[in-house]
Structures are given as structure tokens and as C-alpha cells.
Amino acid sequence: MIILGIESSCDETAAAIVRDGHDVLASTISSQVQLHAGYGGVIPELAAREHLRNISPVVDTALAKAAISIDQIEGVAVTSNPGLIPALLVGNAYAKGLAAAKDIPLVGINHFIAHIYGAFIGQPELLADAANFPILALVVSGGHTAIVVIQPDGHARIVGSTLDDAAGEALDKAAKILGLGYPGGPVIDRIAKTGNTSAYDFPRGLTGAAGKAVKPEHRFDFSFSGVKTAMLYAVKDRSLSDQELADVVASYQAAVMGVLVTKAGDAALHFNTPVICVCGGVACNSYLREKLSQEAGRIGRKLVLAPPKYCTDNAAMVAGLAWHYLRHGRSDGLAMPTNARLDH
Ligand code: KG4
Numbered sequence: 265m266i267i268l269g270i271e272s273s274c275d276e277t278a279a280a281i282v283r284d285g286h287d288v289l290a291s292t293i294s295s296q297v298q299l300h301a302g303y304g305g306v307i308p309e310l311a312a313r314e315h316l317r318n319i320s321p322v323v324d325t326a327l328a329k330a331a332i333s334i335d336q337i338e339g340v341a342v343t344s345n346p347g348l349i350p351a352l353l354v355g356n357a358y359a360k361g362l363a364a365a366k367d368i369p370l371v372g373i374n375h376f377i378a379h380i381y382g383a384f385i386g387q388p389e390l391l392a393d394a395a396n397f398p399i400l401a402l403v404v405s406g407g408h409t410a411i412v413v414i415q416p417d418g419h420a421r422i423v424g425s426t427l428d429d430a431a432g433e434a435l436d437k438a439a440k441i442l443g444l445g446y447p448g449g450p451v452i453d454r455i456a457k458t459g460n461t462s463a464y465d466f467p468r469g470l471t472g473a474a475g476k477a478v479k480p481e482h483r484f485d486f487s488f489s490g491v492k493t494a495m496l497y498a499v500k501d502r503s504l505s506d507q508e509l510a511d512v513v514a515s516y517q518a519a520v521m522g523v524l525v526t527k528a529g530d531a532a533l534h535f536n537t538p539v540i541c542v543c544g545g546v547a548c549n550s551y552l553r554e555k556l557s558q559e560a561g562r563i564g565r566k567l568v569l570a571p572p573k574y575c576t577d578n579a580a581m582v583a584g585l586a587w588h589y590l591r592h593g594r595s596d597g598l599a600m601p602t603n604a605r606l607d608h
């Protein structure tokens with residue numbers, strides 16, 4: 265079955281054509297990063313206007329790359345939540361229009377779950393093997409940071425999440441403080457390579473470090489507001505040399521990623537999951553990928569790293585996941601709601 269996926273929840277307009285959940289015939293992304301860079305974050309109305317401009321060309325490009333016609337599409341999937349409402353609405357209106365015009369099924373997709381699916385695209389054998397379950401997913405993006413336990417029937421339970429900023433947000437805000445531009449993740453990843461990770465002892469929220477006891481209910485939760493504030497004070501009223509900047513960035517990245525690695529490892533042992541997967545934009549981070557590999561090896565867990573092209577926002581994860589839903593008889597009507605929230 266050939267499914268067209270559409271993604272417009274934030275600042276990328278994406279379309280993908282995926283056969284049977286795993287065979288990606290085309291995945292096209294039009295990024296608005298440059299447009300929003302000057303504002304230090306995504307402006308929802310500007311994003312919506314750009315999506316409107318880009319959506320048809322992006323779908324056309326995907327069809328051309330896959331060398332298929334629109335009439336060969338057998339289902340249309342679209343991110344329906346969570347995200348920025350003005351941005352989501354553009355993709356949702358387009359998908360509904362197409363579903364109605366072509367009389368094909370429509371599937372609304374949860375962006376958060378789609379990110380998890382992104383780690384498994386092209387690897388159906390991993391999902392088919394019951395011995396890999398339950399799977400522990402570390403979802404780390406600009407909007408979310410969570411630990412999720414997934415059962416063989418696809419049921420996903422969030423066992424921990426951030427109490428304040430998401431990990432990507434913590435990187436983006438740090439980059440803004442340091443004048444490094446938006447988004448912060450890729451530039452921090454690059455600069456950190458030349459810095460000393462132990463130059464600064466930045467706080468690692470909710471880990472019990474520095475003698476602060478963690479309440480049992482927050483064992484798998486995250487908090488990144490402390491590390492951001494500590495970094496702000498460390499650089500306040502200083503002009504940093506390139507090496508000093510690299511040291512701040514490397515220490516900051518090590519503090520943020522260190523917490524992710526510690527908590528993912530602890531959760532994999534606690535929930536007895538043979539597989540740890542990591543997905544979402546921050547999963548592109550080279551330091552995180554390396555440290556997670558070491559941790560997974562140490563505790564004897566298999567690590568599934570989402571390929572970088574399916575870490576950041578894309579529509580292949582949307583179209584791929586939709587195939588599983590359609591196979592199990594789930595589709596949505598044209599009255600399908602569009603929602604900003606995750607739990608919808
Ligand atoms: O998944 P995504 O594209 O969008 C959301 O759903 O949020 O994630 C975007 C986030 C941004 O915060 C960006 O700074 C971060 O992913 N990111 C990275 C890297 N590349 C993107 N963070 C750390 N290292 C990277 N290499």
C-alpha cells in the first residue's frame with residue numbers, strides 16, 4: 265500500500281511517499297529555519313504562511329521523486345497533533361482535501377509517536393521480533409523530552425517527561441544566550457567537539473547529583489531549567505575567547521546529554537527493556553549517540569539510533585506509521601480534529 269505522508273507541525277513542510285510502512289520512495293522537506301532564525305524561535309503565523317506556500321510544491325516534488333502519480337496514492341496521513349495550530353491546520357486541510365477528492369482513507373498521526381516510529385523505518389524485522397519488546401524510547405526533540413515504554417501491541421506509556429524545557433529547547437535557548445543563532449542543537453554539537461566537557465560543573469537536574477534527593481515519582485523525569493540558568497550566570501558580563509566558548513558549550517552539552525543517558529539506562533534496567541531507541545531532533549547529536557552506545561553496551565541493551573534524516577521532522581515517519589494503523593483498520597473521517605496537545 266502506497267501512502268502519502270504530510271508534516272507541517274512546526275517549521276518544516278514535509279511530504280513523503282512510503283510503501284508498506286518501510287519502503288521510502290521519496291521524502292521531501294522544505295525547511296523554514298532561515299525565515300525564523302532572525303527571531304530566535306518559530307513564529308506560528310509566519311510558519312503557517314510558509315506551509316501554505318510550500319505544501320503543493322513539496323508534495324509534487326515527492327511524487328516526482330517517487331515517479332508515481334497522485335492517483336496511485338492509496339491513503340493520506342498527516343500530523344494532526346501536537347504542534348503549532350496555525351501550522352498544523354495547513355497540512356490537515358490539504359490532507360483532508362486530498363482524501364475527499366480522491367476518495368482515499370485519511371489517517372491523523374501523533375507527531376510524538378511518529379518520531380519513535382522514525383527509528384524503525386526500513387527495519388521491519390526489529391518490530392516483528394517479540395523478543396525486542398518492551399522497547400524503551402527516548403524521545404528528544406525541540407518540543408518534547410520523554411521516556412516511553414512500548415508494548416508489542418504498540419501501546420505506548422510515557423514513564424517520564426520534562427518538568428520544564430525540552431532538551432532541544434535547552435540547547436536552542438543556550439545558543440540564543442551565547443549568540444550562536446537558531447536552531448542551537450547543530451551548532452552546539454559542532455562547537456562542543458573542540459571544548460572541554462569538564463571545564464564547568466553544570467547541574468544535572470533530577471539525577472540526585474550535588475546531594476539533592478530525587479522524589480521517586482520524578483525518577484525518570486527531566487528538568488533543564490537549572491542548567492540553563494547556571495550557564496547564563498557563568499557567562500554573564502564576560503567576553504569569551506573561542507576556546508572559552510567551546511568549553512562552556514562542551515560542558516553544557518555534556519550536562520544535558522549526560523542526564524538523558526543516565527535516565528535512559530536506568531529506565532531500561534527498571535522496565536527490563538531489551539532495546540533502547542532514541543529519536544527526535546536531538547537524537548542527531550553526535551555526543552549523545554556516542555554516550556548512549558557506551559551505556560547500552562555497558563548494561564547489555566541493544567541500541568537503535570534513529571537515522572539522522574528521520575530524527576528531525578520529516579513525513580516518512582508519518583506515512584510509515586499510518587500504514588500500521590490502516591492495516592489494523594484505523595482511519596479518520598473528515599471531521600478529524602487538529603490539536604496542539606500531545607494527549608489527544
Ligand atoms: O524533532 P525536531 O526536528 O522538531 C521537533 O519536533 O521539535 O527537533 C528539533 C530540535 C531543535 O531543538 C534542534 O536544536 C535539535 O532538535 N537538534 C539537535 C541537533 N540537530 C537538531 N540537537 C542536538 N544536536 C544536534 N546535532
Ligand code: ZN
Pocket residue numbers: 375379405406544545576577
Ligand atoms: Zn518533531
